[in-house]
Amino acid sequence: MKSGIRDTMTWFHTWIGLVLCWVMYFMFVTGTTGYFDEEIDQYMMPEIAHHEQVSLESRFETLMNYGNQNALGAEQWFLTPEAFRGGMLSRIFYRLPQEEDPESLQNFNITMNPKTGESIEGTARETAGGQTLYRMHWRLHYINPDLAYYLIGVVTLFMFIGVVSGIVIHRKIFTDFFTFRNKSNGKGWLDAHNLMSVSSLPFQLMIAYSGLLFMVTTFLPVIGYASYGFDVGKTIDAAQSLRISYKVEASGRAADMLAPNDLMTSILEKVDRDDIKRINVKHPGDENAVIIVRPMESIYGARSAEGYVFSAVTGEYIETLPHALNAAMQINTVMLDLHEGLFAKTDLRWLYFVAGILGSGMIASGSIYYVRKRRVKLGPNAEMPRNLRNIESGNIAVTVGLMAGIAAFFIANRLLPVEMDNRADWEVHCMFIVWGLCFVHAFIRTNSQAWKEQCYFTSLLYLALPFINGMTIDQHLFNAINEGNWIFASTDLLSILFSLIFGAIAFQMGKKVTLSRPKMRTAPTRSAMVRDH
């Protein structure tokens, strides 16, 4: 029988949603934390006075001096004046030939205090930090990164199709957007799903398609490879030519670079100081040494920003590199930059965060609606089929349990002994242990009990975080506000907000349980409780 496009897309949307929603939810939640990854890094290294201010000139001078003393043999330096957004630390990355094997290069990634020029290694506690949490959204954890990458690629493809098919099936998209049916027939979850999807639709489309663009060379390498006659060298050259870079050869003649302050004066004549995030020094200490600054402003991040090139020896401005090779590469790189949001200042970063939460909510509400709709169809007295019950148990463990796991990750950072071996790994282990326990709990309790108990548990964990923070370090909430340490203060406040949200949900669910209890004359069976709630 011939079906209309809306019928087939509804079927498709439902099933890809059901099969992939848990992985997508994990990707969305961990990916959303990525918009504050560097802030989380700072929160998880409380030994550093991140909130202290250091001027761009001082940071640049410290980094250049460090490079001059330790890395003149490197081909290039990558300087990050603010190693963690808004924080005090600075970073230099370079590669030097290894002593034992000069053919292979050793990476040096030095994060330092710009006031002293000393590495922070040994000063700050070992932590997985925000970077590990955010990298999970494409590397997952505990599985081979390559396998995870392919898996995430397929999920991202189906997520993009899921968003597009979601648009196709909503003929009355605006009517749906303004509809909310808070009734016990489960339609409220559909309306919540629609509301969250439509309100963040451009973000969902952008994030899914740009996610695919990250993987284009991994998933579609044949296009480039075959177009260049299966010649690896030519294909790599072509791939490199797609990105704009400044090509300069070292002269082989040593030359002193201009004093950092004078170099910065030249840079600031062309570039706004707030937009300077990364500085690249090519061939340091050579007569042809250049400095390339890519200001991240507007929608242009690390990939699509223009590049301002200066001579590192004279400070003279040389040229401006364009945004991209052509219109297609501009779309490509801007999409990637939009995905990463590196150009975003704090206000826009919050908007990204809210959009990420809406995306997570969209996936969670969709998966909950799937179960509710089928439960309503079964009728009030029918027993819930085992597979449907299992799906709901999984929904509870994933949607609420993951949030509990993340709270445990933060708490572990404060409670694990500072001198502990493999401390960073154990922070992550704590997250997955708590999440795993939530899975066990969701499957051994009735669904209504599991929802309520896990929400209370998660609420408790988030409420505990500011207290544990206050007990273990001196930067408790009031102290942080007093000192203007807004990263610490807002993390604690956000934690309290999450606690209130999960507490309110648990309280509502508890009320429902209490209201429906008098109807039961005998001790409720597991299936009866599932039915009732």
Add this chain to the structure above:
Amino acid sequence: MKRTKKDAAARLLISLVPAFIFTNTLGVLLTLSLPGSKLTNLSYVITFAFLFYSVLVMWVFHTTHLKAALSGICIGILLCSGASYLLY
């Protein structure tokens, strides 16, 4: 609408293998045949290839005649591969 598990699995398989190969072969053909330099064509193709692939997957899941769809995709692969070979 109802679809059997076998039908769904067949559509998934067609999406992941023949449709994927068709996207690649069409990409190669467009890179070689569009006016403009090969590098410029490649940049357009890699930017929009996933858009085409997504639409193709949606079509595979929508179409009623699965065998005809599979045949169409296979013919497309052969034609694109042959034409690319001749153009290179």
